[in-house]
Amino acid sequence: MKPETTRFAPSPTGLLHLGHAYAAIFAADTARASGGRFLVRMEDTDRVRSKVAFEAEILDDLRWLGLWWEEPVWRQSARVADYLAALERLKGLGLVYPCFCTRKDIEAEVAQAAGAPQGPDGLLYAGTCRVLGDEVRQARMDAGASFAWRLDVARAASLAGALSFEETGAGPQGEHGVIAVDGLTYGDVVLARKDGVISYHLAVVVDDADQGVTLVTRGHDLFASAHVHRLLQALLRLPVPRYRHHRLILDANGKRLAKRDDATSLKVLRAQGETPEGIRARLGVTSR
Ligand code: GLU
Numbered sequence: 447m448k449p450e451t452t453r454f455a456p457s458p459t460g461l462l463h464l465g466h467a468y469a470a471i472f473a474a475d476t477a478r479a480s481g482g483r484f485l486v487r488m489e490d491t492d493r494v495r496s497k498v499a500f501e502a503e504i505l506d507d508l509r510w511l512g513l514w515w516e517e518p519v520w521r522q523s524a525r526v527a528d529y530l531a532a533l534e535r536l537k538g539l540g541l542v543y544p545c546f547c548t549r550k551d552i553e554a555e556v557a558q559a560a561g562a563p564q565g566p567d568g569l570l571y572a573g574t575c576r577v578l579g580d581e582v583r584q585a586r587m588d589a590g591a592s593f594a595w596r597l598d599v600a601r602a603a604s605l606a607g608a609l610s611f612e613e614t615g616a617g618p619q620g621e622h623g624v625i626a627v628d629g630l631t632y633g634d635v636v637l638a639r640k641d642g643v644i645s646y647h648l649a650v651v652v653d654d655a656d657q658g659v660t661l662v663t664r665g666h667d668l669f670a671s672a673h674v675h676r677l678l679q680a681l682l683r684l685p686v687p688r689y690r691h692h693r694l695i696l697d698a699n700g701k702r703l704a705k706r707d708d709a710t711s712l713k714v715l716r717a718q719g720e721t722p723e724g725i726r727a728r729l730g731v732t733s734r
Contacts, residue, residue: 449482450661454508454515455650457489458500460705462507462712465665465695468729472692473663474513475731484513485657487520489650491643496523507712512722520657522649529644532652532682533595533637539681541602542637544593545575546586563633566670570633571596595638599677603629606680614661615690617669629677631670647674655684663690667702695729 452473456466477484486508490496505519522529536542547555556562556569563570576598587593609627616622637648654662654675662672669691679686694702703710715725726732 447480448660450477450480451483451485451657451659452477452661452663453485453487453654453657453659455487455489455653455664456504457492457495458497458504459492459495460500461708462504463695463703463705463707463710464712464715464725464729465703465710466504467507467511467712467725468695468731469663469665469692470508470513471511471726471729471731474515476661476663476690482660483658484515485520485659486515487522487653487657489522489646491522491526491646491649493523493643503713507716510712510716510722511725520653522644522653525649525653525656526644528652528656529649532648533644535682536597536602536637537595539605541598541605541681542595543576543578543598544583544587545571545596545634545636546591546593547571547574565632567632573634576634592640594636594640596634596636597678599630599632599634599674602677602681603627606677609676609680611672611676611686612688613669613672613691614688615663615692617691618666621669625672627673627676629673631673635674647671647678651675651678651682651684654687655679655682658685659687661690662687663692665694666691667694 454470454473456462474484486505488501490501533542551574552571555572555574559572562572575596606629609629610624611627613622613625635645635647637645639645672689676686697703697710708714712725
């Protein structure tokens with residue numbers, strides 16, 4: 447087995463629950479079993495929702511679980527210059543465009559377009575701002591209109607050519623092995639929001655490359671995003687990790703655990719006297 451570098455990348459916008467515990471243990475155990483490195487990264491690009499207090503609790507919970515990681519813990523909030531540099535490269539390739547649409551505009555378009563194509567996160571953006579002329583764009587910018595940056599995925603996919611990624615676990619439909627990339631999966635994804643926040647998709651590929659992550663482990667819910675990530679890796683000429691998506695931990699009703707639902711938070715379970723071994727047993731992962 448070759449040594450793998452894995453990471454656990456929580457957003458410090460709430461407490462860890464059993465689903466996060468599973469993801470963290472999965473990543474740490476995978477790295478450890480291969481004799482590799484386990485990293486922790488705080489995905490705190492959203493400065494409004496991210497809280498330093500949550501970050502401290504997350505690290506405390508991870509230590510309590512018996513996990514250890516290579517220091518330092520990276521924070522995405524400290525890496526904005528690198529993300530902006532990547533965005534500039536994509537601009538230089540003529541692959542991004544400013545999108546002035548408001549949420550209302552997008553909803554109205556969607557309501558009009560019966561049978562509009564669906565993506566993993568809902569209806570796909572219709573591309574209204576993709577076709578604006580340079581003069582219109584400039585005039586709107588000059589008038590101070592706020593805008594997001596979107597990736598022109600059709601153009602990006604044709605520039606990148608045929609791509610694939612390697613799934614060493616399984617996607618939600620049991621997808622496994624070499625997966626052909628469908629770069630259009632999410633439509634023209636936002637890379638930088640109107641408020642300047644860099645999107646998850648862009649930040650994650652830049653970080654995984656800069657941290658030398660060789661095996662991305664995470665839940666099924668993020669399987670579809672690997673298509674966009676692989677496309678961005680090709681455009682930015684980044685090294686390509688392999689992927690291992692894993693099952694999600696569900697509640698008694700078969701629903702995904704949510705951050706707002708405190709009942710399964712590690713903090714509450716710890717206060718109730720649960721042990722790290724007990725957590726592993728609940729999650730069906732063998733103790734080390
Ligand atoms: N920050 C993401 C989350 O909390 C994980 C991202 C990833 O593992 O790629 O769900």
